[in-house]
Amino acid sequence: MADNTLIIIGGDAAGMTAASKVRRQQPDRKIIVFEKSDYTSYSACGIPYFISEMIKTAEELVVRSPETFRNKFNIDVRTMHLVTQVDTPNKRIKVLDKNKNEEFWQPYNQLLIATGGKPFCPDVNGKDADNTFGVSTLKSGINIENYIEKNKPKTAVIVGGGYIGLEMAEALLIRGLKVSIINRSAQVMNNTLDPDMGAMVSEAIRNLGVQLYQDEELKGFELENNSIKAVVTDKQSIPTDMVVFGMGSSPNTEFLKDSGIELGIKNAIKVNGQMQTNIEDVWAAGDCTETLHLISHKHVYIALGTLANKTGLVAGSSIAGEKTIFPGAVGTAVCKICSYEVARTGLLEKDLQELDIEYVTATIKSKTRAHYYPNSKDITVKLLAEKNSGRLLGGQIIGEEGAAKRIDVLATALTHNLTLQNIIDLDLSYAPPFSPVWDPVQTAARKLVNDI
Amino acid sequence: MADNTLIIIGGDAAGMTAASKVRRQQPDRKIIVFEKSDYTSYSACGIPYFISEMIKTAEELVVRSPETFRNKFNIDVRTMHLVTQVDTPNKRIKVLDKNKNEEFWQPYNQLLIATGGKPFCPDVNGKDADNTFGVSTLKSGINIENYIEKNKPKTAVIVGGGYIGLEMAEALLIRGLKVSIINRSAQVMNNTLDPDMGAMVSEAIRNLGVQLYQDEELKGFELENNSIKAVVTDKQSIPTDMVVFGMGSSPNTEFLKDSGIELGIKNAIKVNGQMQTNIEDVWAAGDCTETLHLISHKHVYIALGTLANKTGLVAGSSIAGEKTIFPGAVGTAVCKICSYEVARTGLLEKDLQELDIEYVTATIKSKTRAHYYPNSKDITVKLLAEKNSGRLLGGQIIGEEGAAKRIDVLATALTHNLTLQNIIDLDLSYAPPFSPVWDPVQTAARKLVNDI
Numbered sequence: 001m002a003d004n005t006l007i008i009i010g011g012d013a014a015g016m017t018a019a020s021k022v023r024r025q026q027p028d029r030k031i032i033v034f035e036k037s038d039y040t041s042y043s044a045c046g047i048p049y050f051i052s053e054m055i056k057t058a059e060e061l062v063v064r065s066p067e068t069f070r071n072k073f074n075i076d077v078r079t080m081h082l083v084t085q086v087d088t089p090n091k092r093i094k095v096l097d098k099n100k101n102e103e104f105w106q107p108y109n110q111l112l113i114a115t116g117g118k119p120f121c122p123d124v125n126g127k128d129a130d131n132t133f134g135v136s137t138l139k140s141g142i143n144i145e146n147y148i149e150k151n152k153p154k155t156a157v158i159v160g161g162g163y164i165g166l167e168m169a170e171a172l173l174i175r176g177l178k179v180s181i182i183n184r185s186a187q188v189m190n191n192t193l194d195p196d197m198g199a200m201v202s203e204a205i206r207n208l209g210v211q212l213y214q215d216e217e218l219k220g221f222e223l224e225n226n227s228i229k230a231v232v233t234d235k236q237s238i239p240t241d242m243v244v245f246g247m248g249s250s251p252n253t254e255f256l257k258d259s260g261i262e263l264g265i266k267n268a269i270k271v272n273g274q275m276q277t278n279i280e281d282v283w284a285a286g287d288c289t290e291t292l293h294l295i296s297h298k299h300v301y302i303a304l305g306t307l308a309n310k311t312g313l314v315a316g317s318s319i320a321g322e323k324t325i326f327p328g329a330v331g332t333a334v335c336k337i338c339s340y341e342v343a344r345t346g347l348l349e350k351d352l353q354e355l356d357i358e359y360v361t362a363t364i365k366s367k368t369r370a371h372y373y374p375n376s377k378d379i380t381v382k383l384l385a386e387k388n389s390g391r392l393l394g395g396q397i398i399g400e401e402g403a404a405k406r407i408d409v410l411a412t413a414l415t416h417n418l419t420l421q422n423i424i425d426l427d428l429s430y431a432p433p434f435s436p437v438w439d440p441v442q443t444a445a446r447k448l449v450n451d452i
Numbered sequence: 453m454a455d456n457t458l459i460i461i462g463g464d465a466a467g468m469t470a471a472s473k474v475r476r477q478q479p480d481r482k483i484i485v486f487e488k489s490d491y492t493s494y495s496a497c498g499i500p501y502f503i504s505e506m507i508k509t510a511e512e513l514v515v516r517s518p519e520t521f522r523n524k525f526n527i528d529v530r531t532m533h534l535v536t537q538v539d540t541p542n543k544r545i546k547v548l549d550k551n552k553n554e555e556f557w558q559p560y561n562q563l564l565i566a567t568g569g570k571p572f573c574p575d576v577n578g579k580d581a582d583n584t585f586g587v588s589t590l591k592s593g594i595n596i597e598n599y600i601e602k603n604k605p606k607t608a609v610i611v612g613g614g615y616i617g618l619e620m621a622e623a624l625l626i627r628g629l630k631v632s633i634i635n636r637s638a639q640v641m642n643n644t645l646d647p648d649m650g651a652m653v654s655e656a657i658r659n660l661g662v663q664l665y666q667d668e669e670l671k672g673f674e675l676e677n678n679s680i681k682a683v684v685t686d687k688q689s690i691p692t693d694m695v696v697f698g699m700g701s702s703p704n705t706e707f708l709k710d711s712g713i714e715l716g717i718k719n720a721i722k723v724n725g726q727m728q729t730n731i732e733d734v735w736a737a738g739d740c741t742e743t744l745h746l747i748s749h750k751h752v753y754i755a756l757g758t759l760a761n762k763t764g765l766v767a768g769s770s771i772a773g774e775k776t777i778f779p780g781a782v783g784t785a786v787c788k789i790c791s792y793e794v795a796r797t798g799l800l801e802k803d804l805q806e807l808d809i810e811y812v813t814a815t816i817k818s819k820t821r822a823h824y825y826p827n828s829k830d831i832t833v834k835l836l837a838e839k840n841s842g843r844l845l846g847g848q849i850i851g852e853e854g855a856a857k858r859i860d861v862l863a864t865a866l867t868h869n870l871t872l873q874n875i876i877d878l879d880l881s882y883a884p885p886f887s888p889v890w891d892p893v894q895t896a897a898r899k900l901v902n903d904i
Binding site for chain 1: 465495497498501506507512513515615746756757758759761762778779781782783784785786787788793795797822824825826854856857858859860861863864865867868870874876877878879880881882883884885886887889890891
């Protein structure tokens with residue numbers, strides 16, 4: 001009965017990008033998408049801006065609705081359908097229709113798993129209380145908004161100082177809450193930046209009015225009627241009206257237990273360059289998969305919209321019989337917290353130490369525009385390069401308006417094995433409103449070449 | 453008597469970068485710089501912003517004064533000294549001390565020519581009138597400012613719609629003048645952009661209130677007491693209080709006639725990768741030299757601060773005995789006109805036609821930020837690629853805030869022979885305040901790959 005049916009589990013970026021690609025290549029193919037929520041193709045990255053009310057409605061974050069996919073693209077999207085099991089020997093999946101509360105088996109000819117990630121949250125009593133929130137699905141964002149509207153919280157504790165934690169700190173500050181962040185490491189953005197650069201961000205967010213507790217670990221909660229009254233750390237108890245988890249995310253792959261589909265780091269699905277799993281006719285894409293890091297040559301777990309879109313496109317191509325390959329990523333990420341911009345690509349010092357790669361670093365301070373041009377902002381650039389060859393291994397940027405997007409030159413350089421001298425030689429754009437005559441990334445490369 | 457003396461002709465970006473580099477490597481070397489004006493190391497690119505009064509004094513454009521070079525760096529800078537002849541067989545130059553109005557011969561051991569460029573201006577009667585202005589040296593900027601302050605002109609005609617012409621149009625609009633531009637081609641930025649992209653800029657500057665005359669050529673001037681009253685074109689006579697030349701620049705190399713130093717395109721000095729001329733012990737750098745274009749593999753004339761700084765650094769290294777090489781450029785340029793940003797890199801359609809390279813192009817419209825993020829601005833990206841290989845050959849960007857600097861990824865891609873697929877695969881940074889999930893340069897690459 002499966003005929004040539006393509007079944008896709010998950011209706012956000014990776015799943016719907018793949019569905020759309022297959023539809024373009026195979027206009028008559030039967031495509032069914034099972035999505036556990038009410039929404040498809042939304043920008044989870046936009047949730048903090050919905051919470052801050054920079055964006056007025058959750059619907060603005062939706063790129064294409066289930067109706068659009070059904071009516072315009074002939075893609076059979078079934079929302080409120082949760083897939084609970086994959087039976088690969090019999091090529092079928094078990095689906096829970098949450099509206100009817102009925103389970104059924106659905107056969108597939110080809111299967112794409114695009115179930116995304118979920119906020120990591122430690123196993124402490126109270127983590128599922130009424131006023132704890134993760135940030136992942138659009139529904140999770142709507143839950144936060146509804147809670148704020150209804151309960152008018154005055155204080156929030158964010159557990160974790162990664163980029164989602166910091167973006168949510170901005171959003172809640174804008175909403176007028178008193179915001180505290182509990183961060184386990186000595187500096188925020190511990191997995192994003194080296195400690196010296198992280199310290200600059202820690203200082204910046206303190207300047208924004210965030211109460212930042214570092215080197216401090218979540219131990220539990222003080223609860224009352226399933227509502228958290230205080231967050232308990234190894235050092236203190238912090239009263240709060242709500243808790244947001246910003247400790248990173250992990251793949252939604254529990255339902256694949258016993259499926260025979262191989263999982264890798266953090267239980268993310270192992271895939272090849274065509275996004276195929278180890279099981280024939282089963283693909284995976286997006287935040288539920290591992291990513292090959294092009295610099296460390298190791299598999300890593302990176303949950304990012306860019307990779308979800310790229311891997312979804314490649315999965316769709318591959319399912320439609322094309323030969324596109326997703327080569328991997330270099331770990332580029334960017335984040336804005338009020339007026340501060342933070343960007344990074346490649347490897348951190350701790351990654352290089354773990355890989356036993358001898359490296360050198362240099363950090364420079366420059367400006368985003370010519371020194372004399374109005375509104376020239378501060379920018380700090382740190383580069384990491386291989387000791388003898390001078391090959392770029394990583395870059396980190398902190399600054400204000402106009403700083404962060406410069407990371408893209410470094411990401412391009414990294415991907416194609418450029419050396420510091422190659423970066424110095426690049427013919428980058430210059431005019432006083434855009435840059436000093438030496439772009440800050442080149443100034444950093446010049447300093448590091450001189451140091452070598 | 454020359455001993456080991458290094459003589460440098462020209463005290464701006466290229467000359468002083470070289471002087472500083474030699475000083476760092478050779479602390480005791482005798483270095484004399486002859487500069488025809490009163491100023492050293494200034495940003496000529498900043499002149500339009502001085503005219504618009506975004507920058508209050510001309511001195512703010514000076515990075516290092518002659519006194520600083522003399523006192524802190526032991527570099528013997530002699531301002532108001534014009535070099536009129538180079539006698540290479542006898543290793544000496546003829547210098548006019550403009551203060552004393554005395555000429556003398558100065559021997560050299562090694563010589564660096566860094567005399568820069570000057571505004572190109574057609575040979576018509578009146579071009580040297582009291583109210584005609586070029587934009588090149590800091591003095592030329594001060595002349596314009598003084599003229600405006602003293603004579604309160606109400607109208608200006610800019611001859612030429614290149615980037616200097618457009619930047620000056622912005623500056624004079626800000627100063628309250630009624631500005632007309634006469635442009636010989638059918639669209640502005642004829643040497644910067646393809647006509648389809650140039651048309652967008654033409655429309656944009658008309659929207660700013662500039663009276664733009666295209667397909668129209670300067671024929672002469674109506675003069676009264678050595679002051680221009682009207683600009684005469686092949687179609688009309690335009691009354692005006694002042695005239696600014698924005699027709700590009702040409703190298704300051706007339707004084708090298710009969711020196712034996714080989715000149716190339718537009719009479720720019722021919723140099724090798726170490727910035728050596730054909731004459732032993734004579735180097736050249738900056739806007740007076742040719743540049744190797746890395747994509748066309750032809751020599752071109754590009755007058756830009758970035759190249760002046762880079763070639764000055766390489767010349768200094770080479771003079772000091774190091775082995776650095778300046779590889780060439782890919783023709784990157786960027787320009788801001790009020791809220792509009794324009795950037796380009798690589799080759800134009802007309803360049804590719806001339807080189808008989810088969811190419812394809814695609815143009816896309818996108819946004820600078822996520823579609824739902826406030827202040828997301830328009831951006832148009834055009835890419836040119838080799839027909840069969842898909843290798844990138846050029847890129848052009850027009851947009852508003854946040855658009856132009858994306859050209860740097862394309863410049864990096866061009867320099868290292870990346871294909872469109874390589875660009876699609878790049879791990880560029882994304883977060884809603886910075887970009888759509890596919891960066892516009894990648895969206896353009898995707899469209900062009902699909903077209904192929």
